[in-house]
Amino acid sequence: MSQNSPLQISFxxxxxxxxxxPEATVEVAFVGRSNVGKSSLINAIANQKQLARVSNTPGRTQLINLFSLDEGDGKGTLVDLPGYGYAKAAKSVRNDWPAMIEGYLLERDYLVMVFILVDGEIGPTKLDQQMLDWLRYNEVPHTVVATKHDKVRSSKRATRKKDLAAGCQLDKGDIVWVSSTKGVGVDVLRSLVRSHLLS
Known part of the structure; x- marks a missing residue:
């Protein structure tokens, strides 16, 4: 199985x-603000259009969704966590999200890496920065993935990459830039996911 081939994952x-x-062997999790393109990216790394539910309405992922990686000897798990920050979601749902997300990130013993998705078109929001601060404070291993690379004009990309990294308090080289529609960086992300789940 090539490191760049689509991930063989199933819901x-x-x-x-x-x-x-359920119990697991090893897990990686995807988390990000609602409408950051999380479901589209999971579909892209698996090269499946309908694996993760994609909607024009942000905030549709309201549960912890598990996908099994059916490669190699072990069975790693990719976890799609609910998006945060969608104001139009029902208040009861919004109130439930922090406990759901934080409970998973702090209590799940199998978790080895959190991929936190940041909208590359607009940069890190206050909510993104709060999530990054929270991950650092709780010493949760994480990698920042900047989505929507294709939405940033080529003439602005160098500046945007510098500013986004600064907003996340990271170096430019620490950010993985991706585009689920154009395929930019998808192979890099696939390789990272495999390295954590199959190591």
Whole structure:
């Protein structure tokens, strides 16, 4: 299996709390603001259009969704966490998200890496910066992935990459830039996911 070939992943189940999730061997998680393109990116790295639910309405991912990586000897798991910051979601749902996300990130023993998605077109929002600060404070391993590379004009990309990295308090080389529609950086992200799940 080539490191650049699509991830062989399949949907397992959804849950609202960490304690109801099945046992695993190793997991990576994707988290980000609503409408950052998380579901589209998961579909892109698996080269499947309907694996993760994509909607024009932000905030549709309201549960912890598990996908099994069916490659190699082990069975790693890719976890799609609910998007944060969608104001039009029901108040009861919005109130539930922090406990759901933070509970998973702090309590899931199998978790080895969190990929935090930041909108490359607009840069890190206050919510993104709060999430990064929270991950650092709790010493949760994470990698920043900047989405929507194709939405940034080529003449502005160098400046945007510099500014986005600064907004995340990172060096430019620490950011993985991707575009789920154009395929930019998708092979790099696939390789990173595999390295964590199959190591």
């Amino acid at each position: 397992v189940e959804s849950a609202s709390r960490t304690h109801t999730l």
